[in-house]
Amino acid sequence: MRRFPGISAYFRQLSTNSNWKPMPGYSPQQIEKKWQAHWKDHRTFRADNASEKPKYYVLDMFPYPSGAGLHVGHPLGYIASDIVSRYKRLRGFNVLHPMGFDSFGLPAEQYAIQTGQHPALTTEQNIGTYIRQLSSLGFSYDWSREVRTSDPAYYKWTQWIFLKLFNSWYNLDTNKAEPLKTLLAKFAENGSDGIRAAGDEEEHHSFTNGQWKLFSEKQRLQAVHPYRLAYQQDTYVNWCPGLGTVLSNDEVKDGLSERGGFPVERRLMPQWNLRITAYADRLLQGLDTLDWPDAVKEMQRNWIGKSIGAEVEFRIQNPAEESAEDQQPTTNTQQPTIKVYTTRVDTIYGATFLVLAPEHELVAELTTPEQKEHIQDYIDATKRRSERDRMADTKTVSGAFTGSFGINPLSGEPVQIWIADYVLAGYGTGAVMAVPSGDQRDYVFAQHFGLPIIAVTDAQQIEEQADPTKEGRYINSELINGLTYKEATHKLIQHLEANGIGKGKTNFRIRDAIFGRQRYWGEPIPIYYKDGVAYGVAEADLPLVLPEIDEYKPTETGEPPLGRAKDWKYKGLYDYELSTMPGWAGSSWYYLRYMDPHNAERFVGEEAERYWQNVDLYLGGAEHATGHLLYSRFWHLFLKDLGLVTANEPFQKLINQGMILGRSNFVYRINGTNTFVTLGKKDQHETTALHVDVNIVENDVVDLEAFKKWREEYANAEFILEDNGTYVCGVEVEKMSKSKYNVVSPDVLIERYGADALRLYEMFLGPLEQYKPWNTNGMSGVAGFLKKLWRLYHPQDGDFAVTDEAAAPAELKALHKAIRKVEEDIEKFSFNTTVSALMITVNELTALDCHKRAVLEPLVVLLSPYAPHLAEELWVELGHAAGSISQAAYPGFREEYLVEDTVNYPVAINGKVRETLQFPATATAADIEAAVRASDFLVRFADGKEARKFIVVPGRMVNVVV
């Protein structure tokens, strides 16, 4: 075989051969289709549920299949997870890497309302598009495990878990969820006495075991209901009239629905809830065990919002007492007290008034006749203000005096009782003791309404604003004067508890999760009503299949769409619950179903669950921080309590991939004309910037012919060009969206450069977790890298020509540098530097003109997670079986190849580099010091001064301190 040096082969062929063909080269389009088909036909990436190998579970947050398909931003995380999967397979792990679809959701239903097309149909089509696009990227998913949340075989188990929640209660003594039968046993034995359960204590009625025995079935169920972990209750909800459904807090942004942007209002409605509050503390504790981004953990901590403080009861002063001057608080009277919650009980002597939420139940009772009209006006005004206004307006001070007084339980002083909307009904007790000296809101309120402000520590500076400091010693505080914060808090809580006027108390901000949507396209809640009481559908009757209806709107009477289902009754007798589950129901446990997706007997087989346990690496967007990621943890903890899962947490390591932003291009139309002026000259005219489709722009230069064809109105457009005759666009980075014409489709890029190039480029773009702009220009760089790589294996005429010669030291060094770097970086999930390392290696090997198997075979293995199609192709050309590269041995690096013969040492005086000296790599620090001392280096630069010390950094540099 004759060899020509590289490129000239083409031209020789051209000139000597009249019927020349294009130079054969790397053609990803053929290679990629071939290998994708092979992987699919041979089920190359099927994972076994039993193996000698250690398991590794890599999961992407599964997508909602939207109609628009994927743009280049979507696959970013999928590419990273696929690289990890393939890498871990090479490192000897049994890898579970599945994909599925979160296929219930609002867009398909909105589309159905508009067009009458069944959401199942739309969803099915969209999933088809997604699978085609995902497959064309060459992901190593085990497609046999695909799940879809809208599949009855899947949501059967979503409903099953709901019923488990419905049939469980949370025992605070054992600190875990238990089946209701343990509760029923307690009722039968001691009645409701001594039961400590999660939930609203006021809803838990008290009865004796004797009464329990006499209860009817209905009475029993009613008594049990408030203990259930899935329960129905009148709840203030975010009602969205535009969508005709309630939304969870994380589906509401700035008072508008996240989907659709419709206004949202507060409304009291009967709702199904999940008692996530029972798990608040455990959800908080568990965060410490997780390898998650700090931002997400912190968001969850804030969302849970644990605060440690105290509840204090303020007695209400009788009108009669006012004159009687009865200084001895009589605790035996049954008169109502006002319970407040505070995290700063130490400041109680500074509590100079009380503020209740306008919705507080005692407001009516406390309002004196003189104040009645005033208070009613205030309450009405509050109601009129939407939630949104209330949030936006935190500056205005407003409130109203009830006319009544309470008594500060420690100072004994009477304090005015006010209402104000800065106090929230839903948090704590809906009432606060106002300490103007220590809390800025109270301070502003006190100033505005002329209420007293009393300093409580000697360190407080309160002339202009409240001072919440915990420094200093207490003053004006009889019982705790002279004490520090810690001592005072401790002493006060003891005092309160001893006198029955308060107690230490921990509060959480997190609310129970509302679990019903008045919508069609979701899992039916498996509940039916008999005699006005909710019953769970029997397990044997699951799944409760979503019935067909004629229209996807609410009924004329305002019932949810399921009210339209004909003859839809349990056992033909009982009405079903008409709301469906929220979007997050199916996604709260899908990671478990992947472990054993076809199991018809159980939500996940016991053995499969014990083997896979939980997700080792979870990739997805940060937008799910307080929604999906919290709900999943809650469900997992619950399943753990029932002994149904093994691991403590569902997702051990989490990475949030950053968004890829669009790079929008602009053209500048001179106002009132059809003339467009290039960026460089636009300042000479009055112009309007218009988005131009990035697909007809190359390196920010518009293809003017394509531009004229792009839109009819531009067909006769005229242009003022740069002096070099091109039209240059303006650039801005924005979110990718159709309306900005900056969407880049992966399909087009795969067509042109291949999936391998796209995968590499997305990783090369920058750190995975960062937001970064897309720029198609860069694609040619990685495409060039792949061509260069291909040419290492096909140095002439495009023929495969790898030799069996022994590798030279320089070649081995290039290879092993890459092996080490690639391995180090992928363990840190640093994909961009990994790709760079591969590029450098190929550049080096090209420069060395290396075509040797000893180097190129390990290189293919190294490459295979990143550019799997090309790697498979080369692997087979190297003589291996098709599809076997995923079982190849991962090359280990050998230190000895990396050792340098000589090392260049920059020699610096006082940190300033003066000269570079060369030493053998084996030289020790002492050798180098001696050599520098012996050289004329010091003589030349020391200016008569002596070297004070030598700093030799092995392999790096020498610094002489003078």
Next chain:
RNA sequence: GCGGAUAUGGCGAAAUUGGUAGACGUGCCAGAUUUAGGAUCUGGUGCCGCAAGGCGUGUGGGUUCGAGUCCCUCUAUCCGCACCA
């Protein structure tokens, strides 16, 4: 207001974790080859300067022989929460 992040060439970025800042890629400049090139190859490219040299990692300070990296200050941008007592 509270919390989390980020800041390095025209652009995306790298820096063995305290040791010659700007690797790799793009873009740009020059050259080779080609009828042509959105092809391929070679060289150059942080800024100022003809050069010697000087200056350079958001700002200002500090520690150190030596700081993109550690400490303090301030600023800007992004994200999340927001009257949570």
